[in-house]
Amino acid sequence: MPLHRTEAIVVRSMDFSESDKIVTFFTRGFGKLRGIAKGAKKSKKRFGNSLELFSHSNLFFFEKENLGLARINNCNMIETYARIQKDIKKVACGSYFLELIDGLMGEREKNAAVFSLLADSLSLINCQDLGTGIARIFEIRVLSLLGYQPQLERCLVCGQMLSNKERFWFSPLRGGIVCNTCSTNLGKLSPTSTGTLRMLILARDMEFKKVHRLVFSKQALRESEDALTSFIRCQMGKEPNSMRFLKKIQNLDNMV
Amino acid sequence: MSDSRFAAPINRLIASLKKLPGIGEKTATRLALHILNSSRKEAEELARSVTDVKDKISFCPVCFNFSDRSPCEVCRDETRDDKTICVVEEPADFLAIEKTGKYRGKYHILQGVLSPLDGISPEEIKVRELMERLRCGKIKEVIIATNPSVEGEATAIYLAKLIKPKGIKVTRIAYGIPVGGDIEYTDGDTLSRAMEGRRDI
Ligand SMILES: [Zn+2]
Ligand SMILES: [Zn+2]
Numbered sequence: 001m002p003l004h005r006t007e008a009i010v011v012r013s014m015d016f017s018e019s020d021k022i023v024t025f026f027t028r029g030f031g032k033l034r035g036i037a038k039g040a041k042k043s044k045k046r047f048g049n050s051l052e053l054f055s056h057s058n059l060f061f062f063e064k065e066n067l068g069l070a071r072i073n074n075c076n077m078i079e080t081y082a083r084i085q086k087d088i089k090k091v092a093c094g095s096y097f098l099e100l101i102d103g104l105m106g107e108r109e110k111n112a113a114v115f116s117l118l119a120d121s122l123s124l125i126n127c128q129d130l131g132t133g134i135a136r137i138f139e140i141r142v143l144s145l146l147g148y149q150p151q152l153e154r155c156l157v158c159g160q161m162l163s164n165k166e167r168f169w170f171s172p173l174r175g176g177i178v179c180n181t182c183s184t185n186l187g188k189l190s191p192t193s194t195g196t197l198r199m200l201i202l203a204r205d206m207e208f209k210k211v212h213r214l215v216f217s218k219q220a221l222r223e224s225e226d227a228l229t230s231f232i233r234c235q236m237g238k239e240p241n242s243m244r245f246l247k248k249i250q251n252l253d254n255m256v
Numbered sequence: 257m258s259d260s261r262f263a264a265p266i267n268r269l270i271a272s273l274k275k276l277p278g279i280g281e282k283t284a285t286r287l288a289l290h291i292l293n294s295s296r297k298e299a300e301e302l303a304r305s306v307t308d309v310k311d312k313i314s315f316c317p318v319c320f321n322f323s324d325r326s327p328c329e330v331c332r333d334e335t336r337d338d339k340t341i342c343v344v345e346e347p348a349d350f351l352a353i354e355k356t357g358k359y360r361g362k363y364h365i366l367q368g369v370l371s372p373l374d375g376i377s378p379e380e381i382k383v384r385e386l387m388e389r390l391r392c393g394k395i396k397e398v399i400i401a402t403n404p405s406v407e408g409e410a411t412a413i414y415l416a417k418l419i420k421p422k423g424i425k426v427t428r429i430a431y432g433i434p435v436g437g438d439i440e441y442t443d444g445d446t447l448s449r450a451m452e453g454r455r456d457i
Contacts, residue, residue, distance in 0.1 A: 095372035241375035
């Protein structure tokens with residue numbers, strides 16, 4: 001059994017037996033990887049907090065013959081993103097990133113660009129106040145990196161380019177926009193103004209280190225949330241838990 | 257998955273045992289065969305104690321710990337300090353703190369921890385019930401003893417933000433318990449020191 005090393009972020013961590021944990025990592029070199037950490041539940045000496053959610057470390061693991069559960073040897077911590085846990089909304093937002101990656105990617109599907117996006121996005125919410133658009137920025141970027149890239153530039157049916165003269169709708173089922181003329185008999189559609197679509201194109205294409213400057217208008221937030229979360233629901237077959245959590249927390253806040 | 261080597265009742269027992277936490281196919285089979293080989297009296301005792309806990313044990317309506325009385329012994333005990341509430345995730349954490357013998361206040365068992373990934377929001381755990389208890393105005397301090405995990409820490413800070421505006425002191429137990437640790441598995445000395453060294457949050 002050779003010992004491998006790769007950069008890894010904890011996506012899920014769960015108690016297995018009295019003493020072990022089964023941890024799902026998203027790794028730079030091996031994609032999504034599940035491993036068993038022997039003794040991690042009872043003794044913290046070996047793993048410290050490196051198996052906690054969001055922990056970003058250099059992971060050393062042994063590969064089993066049949067590519068099943070890897071055996072986690074040790075982790076050298078790179079970053080804990082410790083300020084995320086000081087705010088339940090940040091935990092929810094970060095969890096949403098993890099859940100999308102866990103839900104949209106298969107085991108051992110390697111994608112270094114998605115890994116960087118995850119690390120950069122966790123770092124952003126760790127360092128800064130939670131911008132309202134960050135979940136949308138993550139969604140559109142991860143979808144495009146994974147090849148789900150929703151069509152935002154032209155009508156899926158007639159090919160008409162996005163313009164201020166025409167009204168456009170987003171079809172979550174078809175994964176793109178349709179113009180008003182082509183919008184009949186297409187099932188559920190979300191209204192998306194040209195401004196919202198241009199914002200999303202920007203959020204998808206601009207350098208990540210500049211995205212924190214993007215300011216979504218209320219309308220752009222509402223419309224892009226509706227369009228992208230419906231699209232993701234279609235792809236994952238369910239509403240992500242952390243998305244539902246985030247909505248509940250916001251409702252409770254409004255009540256106080 | 258059922259094994260055709262076994263008769264259906266055995267497979268049903270294996271299937272039930274497999275649902276228990278930490279029990280896989282192999283262990284479930286071993287346990288099932290053990291039960292099969294034990295005396296009828298032993299098997300009946302096991303069956304009865306399983307149904308008994310469901311029939312006789314319920315949650316204390318005040319602190320939400322398991323109890324066969326309502327309210328539970330701890331909530332009834334007048335020798336305990338009723339101005340302090342220690343908030344824990346699970347009954348097992350309550351037991352670990354009780355075992356130290358150092359804490360003489362009351363408890364509140366959340367019955368879980370906030371977890372966006374598992375969809376556990378404040379409505380799914382006993383947060384509202386805790387806030388209800390604080391309304392009487394008698395409580396001077398709430399000690400938050402959730403686990404030092406990301407979820408435990410986030411829950412502690414969430415609760416502190418809710419409680420502090422009510423003018424009640426909120427403290428978090430000091431962690432000699434290592435980050436990522438588990439209160440249930442922390443030794444008594446460390447846990448006593450953690451309770452004594454609690455800090456404001
Ligand atoms: Zn069209
Ligand atoms: Zn009670």
